Amino acid sequence: MTSADALHDDPRGEISLRRAILRHVAPARGIRATVEQVFITEGSQSGIDLCCRALLDAKHMTWTEAPGSVALRAAVGMTGAKLLSIPVDPDGVRVDVAIRRAAGARVAFVSPAYAFPSGVQLSLARRLQLLDWAVTNGATVVEVDYEGELRADGAPAPALLALDRVGARECVIHIGTFSRSLFPALRLGFAIVPAALVRPFARVRAASTRSAPYPLQAALADFIEDGHWxxxxxxxxxxxxxxxxxxxxxxxxxxxxxxxxxxxxxxxxxxxxxxxxxxxxxxxxxxxxxxxxxxxxxxxxxxxxxxxxxxxxxxxxxxxxxxxxxxxxxxxxxxxxxxxxxxxxxxxxxxxxx
Ligand SMILES: Cc1ncc(COP(=O)(O)O)c(C=O)c1O
Structure with missing residues (x-):
């Protein structure tokens, strides 16, 4: 560790870990992004909290899958925003119901690769419907990817950011976590945000915990880069x-x-x-x-x-x-x-x- 490292204070987190995630973790989900867009967070919950603080207040409407994550509901609840519960069927969350009930929603929180806890995947038709709705309405889709590439068998479904849909890269935030792949007490995860949201997100990070402890981030970067991951x-x-x-x-x-x-x-x-x-x-x-x-x-x-x-x-x-x-x-x-x-x-x- 150098003296420059000791002063490290980019609110997006340690650059070597952001690079390692882009090189070795995100490709398994088909994600391409620039290192500028990557934020290190304290697990996925801190990524969700970051989205909530940066994007929501009491006048906004949001929606998510039900059943779904209790912790996500709690984080949205803290903003005062209204959170609609949208049912999940064997093709994933009912995007048509969400659009009917909450066309003007500011944010949709979804887990397309593996809805918690049913494990259903969002069909391609619904993914496209979701992205088209977000692009047309200026909404943001927060993809919470609790499982990441950890599938007990078969390959994980690609992330929303892997889809080549016009405008999708400007409206999708991808949230990942090392809680399942390593362990929850590590408290490390990441958020990949559209270029236009980097500044507002960095401002929120700078106003809260700023960044996870540097030595932990650097150690994880080495672990990934050295092939252990x-x-x-x-x-x-x-x-x-x-x-x-x-x-x-x-x-x-x-x-x-x-x-x-x-x-x-x-x-x-x-x-x-x-x-x-x-x-x-x-x-x-x-x-x-x-x-x-x-x-x-x-x-x-x-x-x-x-x-x-x-x-x-x-x-x-x-x-x-x-x-x-x-x-x-x-x-x-x-x-x-x-x-x-x-x-x-x-x-x-x-x-x-x-
Ligand atoms: C449904 C659900 N909620 C919350 C969490 C905890 O998230 P984290 O430890 O990444 O903040 C997980 C972790 O995998 C999860 O699957």
């Missing part, structure tokens, strides 16, 4: 696939047949959908007390159409820990489902009186 990703994909298949087989064996796990193609996350009478938040809390961390599906769902379920991932746990967790979870789900299927006491008594 590529090797690590190959091994991680293999390990994720193996762990996922282990857990899925165990869950298929142990879960009640009414609640099989839904496993998106290539995904490292999956969902156990539950009947509407099961309180998924209470079940998640009970599981956490027994050392199994899951996310309730209803947390990020639309209020009017809450879907119940548990979102699971395999992380970096050992096989033994994963098998144990699958057993604990299956037992808890079986109990919750069978308790809910018993007629309530009052109902039974009322029926027996007739």
């Amino acid at each position: 590529a090797r690590h990703m190959r091994r991680l994909k293999q390990a994720t696939r193996r762990r996922r298949d282990l857990v899925i087989a165990e869950l298929r064996r142990l879960l009640p047949k009414e609640t099989p796990p839904s496993v998106p193609a290539g995904g490292a996350l999956f969902t156990v959908h539950l009947p509407p009478f099961v309180d998924d938040r209470a079940l998640a809390t009970a599981l956490a007390e027994r050392g199994v961390d899951v996310l309730p599906l209803s947390l990020g769902a639309r209020r009017r159409a809450p879907t119940r379920g548990l979102i699971l991932g395999v992380g970096a746990h050992t096989d033994a820990a994963l098998l144990h967790a699958a057993g604990v979870l299956s037992h808890a789900v079986r109990e919750a489902v069978s308790a809910g299927m018993q007629p309530a006491r009052g109902v039974r008594r009322a029926r027996s009186r007739h």
Whole structure:
């Protein structure tokens, strides 16, 4: 580290890491950009926060997928902007519904490669519809790419920035994170923003945390440039696939047949959908007390159409820990489902009186 490095204070972050991302991380998603456009952030959440601060205030309307990320909702909520929940079907988020309900929205937050948590991909027709809407209306599309190139099998879908659509490069922000590929506590990610937004985004960064710690950024840049990243990703994909298949087989064996796990193609996350009478938040809390961390599906769902379920991932746990967790979870789900299927006491008594 030189004395110049010690004074480093570009609000976009360390140049060597921004270059390494463009050379070795973004190409897997078909993204081409200039180093000027790259901001280092503290994970994807800080990228979302940056977009919120730079683009939104209380008079704006925005939309996102539902179910979707709870943390994203919280960040938009802090700006006071209105956030519409748009349903997701097997072709991804219903862009037609969003355009009908929120044609004048300032920002759309989407995860086209892998909607959280369903894992569905946004179809090409809808991607083009989304970009055309944004170009025509001067809106911004924030692509939150939680998974990045981490697909347990198959190649990841290209990012929106890989599409050759007139005007798309001026309206798409791509947000990536190292939380899944390395680890969440690293708190590093990146945002690739259109050239016209570089200055306003830099002003926001300069007014907040400015930049992640330099030594951490420099170390990650070296890790990527020295080829460790590529090797690590190959091994991680293999390990994720193996762990996922282990857990899925165990869950298929142990879960009640009414609640099989839904496993998106290539995904490292999956969902156990539950009947509407099961309180998924209470079940998640009970599981956490027994050392199994899951996310309730209803947390990020639309209020009017809450879907119940548990979102699971395999992380970096050992096989033994994963098998144990699958057993604990299956037992808890079986109990919750069978308790809910018993007629309530009052109902039974009322029926027996007739
Ligand atoms: C749905 C969802 N929300 C939030 C996060 C956390 O984001 P980060 O650690 O990148 O800020 C992730 C991480 O992958 C995620 O998948």
